[in-house]
Amino acid sequence: MATRRPHTDAPDTAAAFDRLAAAPAGRERALLVEELVTAWLPMAHRIAGKFKDRGENLEDLQQVAAVGLVKAVERYDPAQGAFEAYAVPTITGEIRRHFRDHGWDVRVPRRVQELRNKVRIARRELLEQPGRTREPAPEEIAARADLTLDEVRAGMEALDSYRALSLDAETASAQDQGDGYSLADTLGAVEAAYDRIDAREAAKAGLRALPERERHILYLRYFEDMTQARIAEKIGVSQMQISRLISHSCARVRDRAAA
Numbered sequence: 267m268a269t270r271r272p273h274t275d276a277p278d279t280a281a282a283f284d285r286l287a288a289a290p291a292g293r294e295r296a297l298l299v300e301e302l303v304t305a306w307l308p309m310a311h312r313i314a315g316k317f318k319d320r321g322e323n324l325e326d327l328q329q330v331a332a333v334g335l336v337k338a339v340e341r342y343d344p345a346q347g348a349f350e351a352y353a354v355p356t357i358t359g360e361i362r363r364h365f366r367d368h369g370w371d372v373r374v375p376r377r378v379q380e381l382r383n384k385v386r387i388a389r390r391e392l393l394e395q396p397g398r399t400r401e402p403a404p405e406e407i408a409a410r411a412d413l414t415l416d417e418v419r420a421g422m423e424a425l426d427s428y429r430a431l432s433l434d435a436e437t438a439s440a441q442d443q444g445d446g447y448s449l450a451d452t453l454g455a456v457e458a459a460y461d462r463i464d465a466r467e468a469a470k471a472g473l474r475a476l477p478e479r480e481r482h483i484l485y486l487r488y489f490e491d492m493t494q495a496r497i498a499e500k501i502g503v504s505q506m507q508i509s510r511l512i513s514h515s516c517a518r519v520r521d522r523a524a525a
Contacts, residue, residue: 310335334360385421472522480515
C-alpha cells in the first residue's frame with residue numbers, strides 16, 4: 267500500500283511540540299507558539315487558497331486560516347498523532363465558520379468585493395491613527411487606498427450590503443414606536459384596478475339584458491365620450507329622451523348587478 271506523502275510545507279516540529287507540551291504558561295510558551303505558527307503558516311495559507319474562488323479576499327482567508335492555526339498549535343497534544351492531521355480540519359473548520367458567519371448573502375462581482383476590502387482596510391488604518399476622533403472622509407479613504415471617489419462610494423455601499431435585510435425586519439420607526447411594522451408592510455400598494463374589474467364583471471350581465479338600442483346609447487356616451495346632444499342628433503331623438511334612456515339603462519344595470 268502506498269504511503270501518504272507529506273506536503274513540502276509540513277516541517278518537522280515534533281521536538282518543538284514536545285517542549286511546548288511541557289512548557290508552563292509564560293514567555294517561553296508564547297515564543298514556542300509563535301515559532302510553531304511561523305513554521306506551519308505556509309500550510310495554513312495553502313488551505314486558505316483552496317477557498318479563494320468563493321467570493322472572499324484571499325488575504326482575509328489567510329488571516330482566518332492563521333487564526334485556526336494558532337488554535338491548533340495551542341490545543342495540540344503530541345500523543346494524538348501527527349500535527350498536520352490535527353491542524354488541517356481545525357483550520358478548515360475555522361474557514362468554513364468564517365463563510366457561515368461572514369459570507370455574502372448575495373453574490374456580488376469580484377470587483378465590488380475588492381473595493382469593499384480596500385475601503386475597509388483603509389478606513390480601519392485611518393481610524394487607528396493616533397489622535398483620530400472622527401470618521402474618515404471619503405477623500406481621505408480614496409487617498410489612503412489609491413482609489414477614486416466613485417470607487418470609494420461603491421466600496422462603502424458594499425460595506426452596508428454584506429447582509430440581506432429580511433422582509434420581516436422591523437423598520438426604524440417600528441423599533442422606536444414598538445408597533446411591529448415590518449419592511450414587507452412598506453412594499454406594494456392596493457391595486458385600484460381590482461375594484462374596477464369587479465364592477466365591470468358585475469355590470470356585464472345587466473348590459474347584456476338591455477335592448478341593443480340602449481346598449482348602443484351607453485356605448486356612445488361612456489366609451490366614445492359623446493355628449494347627450496350629439497347622441498340625440500345621431501339617433502334622431504330629442505336630448506331629453508336620451509337623458510331619460512341613459513338614466514333608465516344605468517338603473518337597470520345597477521339593479522341587475524346588485525341582485
